[in-house]
Amino acid sequence: xxxxxxxxxxxxxxxxxxxxxxxxxxxxxxxxxxxxxxxxxxxxxxxxxxxxxxxxxxxxxxxxxxxxxxxxxxxxxxxxxxxxxxxxxxxxxxxxxxxxxxxxxxxxxxxxxxxxxxxxxxxxxxxxxxxxxxxxxxxxxxxxxxxxxxxxxxxxxxxxxxxxxxxxxx
Amino acid sequence: xxxxxxxxxxxxxxxxxxxxxxxxxxxxxxxxxxxxxxxxxxxxxxxxxxxxxxxxxxxxxxxxxxxxxxxxxxxxxxxxxxxxxxxxxxxxxxxxxxxxxxxxxxxxxxxxxxxxxxxxxxxxxxxxxxxxxxxxxxxxxxxxxxxxxxxxxxxxxxxxxxxxxxxxxxxxxxxxxxxxxxxxxxxxxxxxxxxxxxxxxxxxxxxxxxxxxxxxxxxxxxxxxxxxxxxxxxxxxxxxxxxxxxxxxxxxxxxxxxxxxxxxxxxxxxxxxxxxxxxxxxxxxxxxxxxxxxxxxxxxxxxxxxxxxxxxxxxxxxxxxxxxxxxxxxxxxxxxxxxxxxxxxxxxxxxxxxxxxxxxxxxxxxxxxxxxxxxxxxxxxxxxxxxxxxxxxxxxxxxxxxxxxxxxxxxxxxxxxxxxxxxxxxxxxxxxxxxxxxxxxxxxxxxxxxxxxxxxxxxxxxxxxxxxxxxxxxxxxxxxxxxxxxxxxxx
Numbered sequence: 001x002x003x004x005x006x007x008x009x010x011x012x013x014x015x016x017x018x019x020x021x022x023x024x025x026x027x028x029x030x031x032x033x034x035x036x037x038x039x040x041x042x043x044x045x046x047x048x049x050x051x052x053x054x055x056x057x058x059x060x061x062x063x064x065x066x067x068x069x070x071x072x073x074x075x076x077x078x079x080x081x082x083x084x085x086x087x088x089x090x091x092x093x094x095x096x097x098x099x100x101x102x103x104x105x106x107x108x109x110x111x112x113x114x115x116x117x118x119x120x121x122x123x124x125x126x127x128x129x130x131x132x133x134x135x136x137x138x139x140x141x142x143x144x145x146x147x148x149x150x151x152x153x154x155x156x157x158x159x160x161x162x163x164x165x166x167x168x169x170x
Numbered sequence: 171x172x173x174x175x176x177x178x179x180x181x182x183x184x185x186x187x188x189x190x191x192x193x194x195x196x197x198x199x200x201x202x203x204x205x206x207x208x209x210x211x212x213x214x215x216x217x218x219x220x221x222x223x224x225x226x227x228x229x230x231x232x233x234x235x236x237x238x239x240x241x242x243x244x245x246x247x248x249x250x251x252x253x254x255x256x257x258x259x260x261x262x263x264x265x266x267x268x269x270x271x272x273x274x275x276x277x278x279x280x281x282x283x284x285x286x287x288x289x290x291x292x293x294x295x296x297x298x299x300x301x302x303x304x305x306x307x308x309x310x311x312x313x314x315x316x317x318x319x320x321x322x323x324x325x326x327x328x329x330x331x332x333x334x335x336x337x338x339x340x341x342x343x344x345x346x347x348x349x350x351x352x353x354x355x356x357x358x359x360x361x362x363x364x365x366x367x368x369x370x371x372x373x374x375x376x377x378x379x380x381x382x383x384x385x386x387x388x389x390x391x392x393x394x395x396x397x398x399x400x401x402x403x404x405x406x407x408x409x410x411x412x413x414x415x416x417x418x419x420x421x422x423x424x425x426x427x428x429x430x431x432x433x434x435x436x437x438x439x440x441x442x443x444x445x446x447x448x449x450x451x452x453x454x455x456x457x458x459x460x461x462x463x464x465x466x467x468x469x470x471x472x473x474x475x476x477x478x479x480x481x482x483x484x485x486x487x488x489x490x491x492x493x494x495x496x497x498x499x500x501x502x503x504x505x506x507x508x509x510x511x512x513x514x515x516x517x518x519x520x521x522x523x524x525x526x527x528x529x530x531x532x533x534x535x536x537x538x539x540x541x542x543x544x545x546x547x548x549x550x551x552x553x554x555x556x557x558x559x560x561x562x563x564x565x566x567x568x569x570x571x572x573x574x575x576x577x578x579x580x581x582x583x584x585x586x587x588x589x590x591x592x593x594x595x596x597x598x599x600x601x602x603x604x605x606x607x608x609x610x611x612x613x614x615x616x617x618x619x620x621x622x623x624x625x626x627x628x629x630x631x632x633x634x635x636x637x638x639x640x641x642x643x644x645x646x647x648x649x650x651x652x653x654x655x656x657x658x659x660x661x
Contacts, residue, residue, distance in 0.1 A: 102615065
């Protein structure tokens, strides 16, 4: 199709900013979160093994397998998620890139933002991170989050975007 | 008139006949009460049941009377105030600036009485479906005066003149009775049948009525033995008659539903946006502010498309009556009429010379890749058990539809708006102004990555969850370039 070259795009300000990683501490947040998510499953499997499968030849297989999977997820996944999570900021828009298996690359123009939150849960406080939540008016994707930011950085981005919010759509 | 009255207006009450028109709604909301009365009646305590019914009615009428006495609204210079509530009082003020739509609707009881229900659409998520912005029963003239007042406030000056001209102007779009009936034919629906089947499954045993069992039909025709013999001898004819009956029921359901909803459909041009009037028993009158329009959706189906029929919907921040999502601007229409309606909205028409671009054939192959293991299994199994051939045929049919759908999945950049069309069964052409795009998602997954494609999903305000705006299977570079272009052109 009839697309513009990158140089033309830059000339009119449409180029995207280089993507930046989030805080390394976010990996620990993810790790604890995954641990909390997988622990009930592992406990359930152990209970199942001892209550139902105790006398069968597959005794230990379910819980053992699940423990291995859970360990692999908790050890490997946070680094991979962290590596794939990037965000970029230009003068006009915010870009969030995440995931590989299901890769999503979101762009939100600042003028479309309705309101902004910076949230910090207990885990965020423990590891020195914060989540920026951007609300747009869209039904799909009306909430775009950037997790794992340093609290100062999250506040800084919030202030940058806030400058651009205009109530011109209604 | 005191000084305060001048600013906030004089207190007004609902029409006293609200007691009559509102009763229908209240009666509908008392399902639990009926169940109880029904139980009493069935269990042989008819006297108690009658007493309970009278008591229920008395409580209803009394509570509605209380509601009426405690409900007041004031129309001020800049806002409407509604004071309501029997025990806990709510004082709501709605600034005219925030009112986007004024819906006027008249139910079957209210119409001969000249009473209308007025709903103020504010676009706030809390506004929909809640009673706070609703005046349940006021005289129709007052309702129209209110709307004129609010319009005049929003577009100072011109409104008063335009409102009086409105009656003489020819409509932008109108549907005569044959057109409404035709729309009903296309609205073929087996909902009623499903309900009937469900009901006979539940109550059929008790009533001795079960049209799904063969014994029922046999016993029915046993009086005339020749018929029974004929039916048994001609299974094909019986199946044919059954199918014809299904079609008839579906058609009748569709026509009745459409007739009730779309009768006298008329779309007029006003200075704020199109004004729609429709309905046989409940007549609704809705003005859709053009400024609130987010996207226009031209829909059709394989059959309607072949005959050149379309429907036109408008995605806006508010949802259509009954919370059904997009506002219907035309239930059954021709291309040139679609363009006329778009023009009334202040939108450019869909030109016939748009350079449509096709998405990547990966749209077809990704599904084929996902389904091919299943197809293989079904094909192998069919060698030993012929029934599996049906499964294989279904999968092949899915792929065929996907292929037809791929040929129809197109997109184009048309100045300051994006056009895209999708689908073989649900054919939609979406007109999306770039300024209405709230966010853009570029999505890849582990299957599409093999094919080097990505899809673009657009966040647009309003609309229902089913109307996600997606262009699937674009080659990755093109997806990125298109996204950049959209962001650049977006003012």
